[in-house]
Amino acid sequence: MEKEILKKYLSGTASLEEQTAVIEWLQTDEGKAQLDSLMQEQWDHAPEDAEKGELDRMLKGIHEQIQVSTPHKKLPERKKYNWGKSIRIAASLGLVSLLTVLLYKQLNFKPVPSEEIKTYSKHAEIGEKLRLRLPDKTIVILNSNATLRFTSEYGKSVREVVLEGEAFFEITPDKERPFKVKVDEVVVTALGTAFNAENRAGEVSVALTEGKVSVEKEVEGKAVRVLLDPGQMATSVDQRLGPFAVAAFDVSGVTAWKAGKIHFKGKALGDILSELQKWYGVEIKQEKGVNTARKISGTFNNESLENVLKGLTFSLGFQYEINGKEVVLKK
Template sequence: MNEACTPEEHAQVKKWLDLPGSREELDQILLESWEASPDDSEDEAVDRMLDNIHREIRPSHKIRPWKPSAGLLKIAASFILLGLVSLGLFRYSQQEEPVVEETLTVYTKETRVGEKLRIRLPDQTYVVLNANSKIEFDSDYGKAKRMIKVSGEAFFDVASNEKVPFIVDSGELQTTALGTEFNVFSRDGLEKIALTEGKVKVEIEDLPAAETKFLEPGQMATLKENAGEISAASFDPLILTAWKEGRIRFKRSSLKDIVANLQTWYGVEIQVQKSINLNRKVSGEFNNESLENILEGLSFSMGFQFEINENQVSITN
């Protein structure tokens, strides 16, 4: 069959298989050779193959008792074992390849206090990252969707692609856009989505679609922590997005808010004397000015004194 024996040996094996008790002896040889088989279905295959051999080799006339040599017994066993090995290889080849799950790579871009960063994403979307902020996206970005996570503040100039929506996750809010420009703010439980161009959909994760807002240019969606409701109002784009051009604009802003912004933009800690009214409002514009120049202008209009010692600032009466 596989040219492992001569025609004379093949005839002797068939003659021996006709003898009484030869089948049981061959079964025992096969059993010992295949004892490691763990699968019931393989045991059934062995039984079927043995039955086929028994049917194929029909009992002939009586002949003189003869016992084959050990070598011929091995040859007889090889007829069956060759078939069983082929069967095993076939079954192995039919097994499904194990599914290897692809591990996603997460990319992070972040800025420290006092820094700003301009980033171009793989789809040609531009991001301007404000100080003390971070964005994250993974290696699936641009396939079925373009998902970005934001912490801090970032401005997006989104490359248009109607087939692959652009989604910003800023905490509780998700903002979906196709091709547009908008600002995302997410700090201390407060989230703001301000649209400057195009159209976006803003929704609260895990809440009904009734909480969805569609913004037009000049509108800003605001969500306070655990509020469960999005509010929408108009805003001044020149003031809100001035930071990405290096400009600082205040329009009737409280001293409390101004101090918080200066700490983020310039990477300093500002201590304000308790006697100073933090609710006083002021308007002003500064273009790439130093912290000292900004405080000089504010102190003149609000009547306070200040001192800068490296990254520590004190404001007093």
């Protein structure tokens, strides 16, 4: 047991964990042996006028309280002296003696068990959006098939969450407790701001709409960090290699999903189909001859899957069949 922790315990500045550690230390064989050894050492160096009987009685009382199975080593006989005020004399015996006095005075101390930390998980099913309000009033909108995790400690001393998939965050300002979201190996830190974060097939992107955020990851054992201004997006294609790519982004295109809109600008059909699968919870297959590399722009506002496919068919000239949760594109 470190003396610094004992000093904090004696001064009343020890945390609950440190208080518990002191008591639990005294309940171990090692702790009992160390306490006896330290007491013996202090006694050997004590002034000749120190009263042995009172100190020996206090040590015995502590041993009885912590249920010592073997008799403690009695302190050697000393010249009798009128003890007087135990605290004053004990102070002359040093830290361990004072600890003994205070523990003797507080034998009814019982550590309060710490609360079990719980982990909460919120998941947006395929084809749905989920709006969450965290304990600090931060708003999180989860996109289809996205998951957010946080513990019961959130909002107390920390504000940290873990994201899988895509989400939009509206952060409640708190300078004392910065908000952090971990997206794969990337950590986004914000005080009060709004941003979109997404992890898709190993590519993490963070798009800032207002405020300021720090985007960080570890590369070859070193932290790589970039600061974003509104309208900037940081993208990390491979979590293990290279710095972030930072560029301007189309706000309406990146955040349209949270308003129920599908927006794409100069995007390849293959990428659009991937979004449609996530958005509508279907599987889309293509027969030979369908060119998924062709690019197209467009916006659909809360449209049905069939209406979206009709619009794409008109522009790209393919046919489609919808069979429940399966869609087949044909030339």
